[in-house]
Amino acid sequence: xxxxxxxxxxxxxxxxxxxxxxxxEQYHTPKNLSMSIAIEAAExxxxxxxxxxxxxxxxxxxxxxxxxxxxxxxxxxxLSLSNFLGLDLSEVVLAxxxxxxxxxxxxxxxxxxHKYTYYQDRNQESGDRGQDKSxx
Amino acid sequence: xxxxxxxxxxxxxxxxxxxxxxxxEQYHTPKNLSMSIAIEAAExxxxxxxxxxxxxxxxxxxxxxxxxxxxxxxxxxxLSLSNFLGLDLSEVVLAxxxxxxxxxxxxxxxxxxHKYTYYQDRNQESGDRGQDKSxx
Amino acid sequence: xxxxxxxxxxxxxxxxxxxxxxxxEQYHTPKNLSMSIAIEAAExxxxxxxxxxxxxxxxxxxxxxxxxxxxxxxxxxxLSLSNFLGLDLSEVVLAxxxxxxxxxxxxxxxxxxHKYTYYQDRNQESGDRGQDKSxx
Amino acid sequence: xxxxxxxxxxxxxxxxxxxxxxxxEQYHTPKNLSMSIAIEAAExxxxxxxxxxxxxxxxxxxxxxxxxxxxxxxxxxxLSLSNFLGLDLSEVVLAxxxxxxxxxxxxxxxxxxHKYTYYQDRNQESGDRGQDKSxx
Numbered sequence: 269x270x271x272x273x274x275x276x277x278x279x280x281x282x283x284x285x286x287x288x289x290x291x292x293e294q295y296h297t298p299k300n301l302s303m304s305i306a307i308e309a310a311e312x313x314x315x316x317x318x319x320x321x322x323x324x325x326x327x328x329x330x331x332x333x334x335x336x337x338x339x340x341x342x343x344x345x346x347l348s349l350s351n352f353l354g355l356d357l358s359e360v361v362l363a364x365x366x367x368x369x370x371x372x373x374x375x376x377x378x379x380x381x382h383k384y385t386y387y388q389d390r391n392q393e394s395g396d397r398g399q400d401k402s403x404x
Numbered sequence: 405x406x407x408x409x410x411x412x413x414x415x416x417x418x419x420x421x422x423x424x425x426x427x428x429e430q431y432h433t434p435k436n437l438s439m440s441i442a443i444e445a446a447e448x449x450x451x452x453x454x455x456x457x458x459x460x461x462x463x464x465x466x467x468x469x470x471x472x473x474x475x476x477x478x479x480x481x482x483l484s485l486s487n488f489l490g491l492d493l494s495e496v497v498l499a500x501x502x503x504x505x506x507x508x509x510x511x512x513x514x515x516x517x518h519k520y521t522y523y524q525d526r527n528q529e530s531g532d533r534g535q536d537k538s539x540x
Numbered sequence: 541x542x543x544x545x546x547x548x549x550x551x552x553x554x555x556x557x558x559x560x561x562x563x564x565e566q567y568h569t570p571k572n573l574s575m576s577i578a579i580e581a582a583e584x585x586x587x588x589x590x591x592x593x594x595x596x597x598x599x600x601x602x603x604x605x606x607x608x609x610x611x612x613x614x615x616x617x618x619l620s621l622s623n624f625l626g627l628d629l630s631e632v633v634l635a636x637x638x639x640x641x642x643x644x645x646x647x648x649x650x651x652x653x654h655k656y657t658y659y660q661d662r663n664q665e666s667g668d669r670g671q672d673k674s675x676x
Numbered sequence: 677x678x679x680x681x682x683x684x685x686x687x688x689x690x691x692x693x694x695x696x697x698x699x700x701e702q703y704h705t706p707k708n709l710s711m712s713i714a715i716e717a718a719e720x721x722x723x724x725x726x727x728x729x730x731x732x733x734x735x736x737x738x739x740x741x742x743x744x745x746x747x748x749x750x751x752x753x754x755l756s757l758s759n760f761l762g763l764d765l766s767e768v769v770l771a772x773x774x775x776x777x778x779x780x781x782x783x784x785x786x787x788x789x790h791k792y793t794y795y796q797d798r799n800q801e802s803g804d805r806g807q808d809k810s811x812x
Contacts, residue, residue: 282501297458298452337500361415361476362418442585543766545766547679577721577750612771614717618754633748649698
């Protein structure tokens with residue numbers, strides 16, 4: 269399991285070297301990289317576009333391979349943006365997780381999809397109607 | 405520097421626990437998570453939407469703080485998708501980096517933005533006209 | 541029904557006036573507008589992020605109102621981009637529709653979602669396996 | 677100029693026929709179509725990803741052709757979503773334009789890019805610092 273041994277710092281350094289060796293810092297500006305991440309995110313979505321939510325849980329090995337590559341692209345550009353901005357990525361991720369833990373107390377949001385007002389059969393969950401911006 | 409000590413595995417486990425404790429596995433399906441990543445990527449882009457590329461390189465501390473949070477959201481959903489799919493994220497990232505190293509040989513692409521046909525002043529770089537899909 | 545009486549030209553002119561009166565042509569460049577459209581598209585998606593495909597077909601009047609506004613934003617920026625580029629939007633739309641009619645012959649693609657290789661239960665549709673890029 | 681003669685209604689009807697003849701209403705659900713619009717928006721962005729804002733204003737005829745097709749895809753899916761939801765698209769567009777006219781009074785926002793706090797050289801525009809969410 270590579271994930272158990274690989275730090276964000278190692279990945280960031282590899283990406284920095286890749287960009288530096290190609291003299292691509294001039295293109296890897298924050299504005300451009302934000303577009304790149306969004307473009308790769310759309311390529312990831314493309315795999316799921318016409319599937320039901322259920323079908324998306326049951327992928328072929330070939331699909332999984334392609335999807336892994338798209339996800340890699342998203343992470344790669346995120347690493348490059350962190351490099352450009354001098355961001356400690358783990359730090360902001362851990363801080364955001366803490367914020368989410370406080371924002372969505374487990375006893376209060378368990379099993380709930382929210383945005384209840386957004387579909388008509390909300391009657392069954394009438395108690396939660398006011399709460400509309402939390403997110404699974 | 406947290407990045408120097410934090411493995412992808414640690415982040416993935418924290419995210420898995422967050423989702424499990426809220427019984428949110430039912431929402432964190434691949435189709436939905438691909439949408440979530442794209443939505444967060446757009447929120448990141450929103451910060452750069454009206455800036456010039458140059459301005460995007462010169463951000464205030466407050467902007468940097470907000471941008472870090474948006475980037476964190478992208479990574480958080482990417483971790484959750486990796487968890488759902490059983491993906492070793494570092495492995496796919498490192499493999500994609502190797503693929504990019506071969507695809508964009510540093511001596512050939514150095515300093516070039518490609519997609520040359522896409523703007524009129526391409527005359528100066530006429531030798532590269534055929535090469536249109538490489539990426540900084 | 542306003543749609544029966546409103547031409548694309550009328551909408552484009554109104555948008556051009558809005559931009560001109562605010563001296564916003566300087567921001568409404570193609571690069572920026574492409575980001576704006578993507579950002580608004582993500583805001584539209586946000587309404588459907590945690591819904592099942594079925595739930596997304598059964599929206600409350602309030603949701604429908606919000607969704608209409610997001611869709612309006614996408615169209616508004618598309619009009620502005622057409623203005624900047626001097627594009628006859630109906631013309632490109634009609635041309636693309638013709639192209640799609642030829643690309644997806646109705647007798648061949650009827651009722652099929654394609655990208656069959658992308659989920660495991662593709663066995664039932666084995667005859668179509670090679671065809672993977674068509675789109676409903 | 678086709679735009680001067682073509683109503684939204686005509687385009688919507690053509691699209692409805694295209695979908696109906698392929699029995700694709702089952703895929704053209706709001707959730708899926710919101711993804712489709714976002715995917716096409718990203719394909720549009722891809723053309724501008726590595727360009728400066730200036731370069732994006734100076735496109736080759738070939739680029740313009742491709743960009744027109746991507747924009748057409750965005751409009752096509754927007755028409756299909758309007759059809760599914762029974763939305764009068766011109767009506768929501770005109771209403772949103774009116775809302776924007778009130779939200780961004782021309783005498784107040786003329787020539788301003790806003791989000792001033794988001795780049796360091798904001799000092800010169802210090803009077804506008806509080807105003808951060810308006811949009812060109």
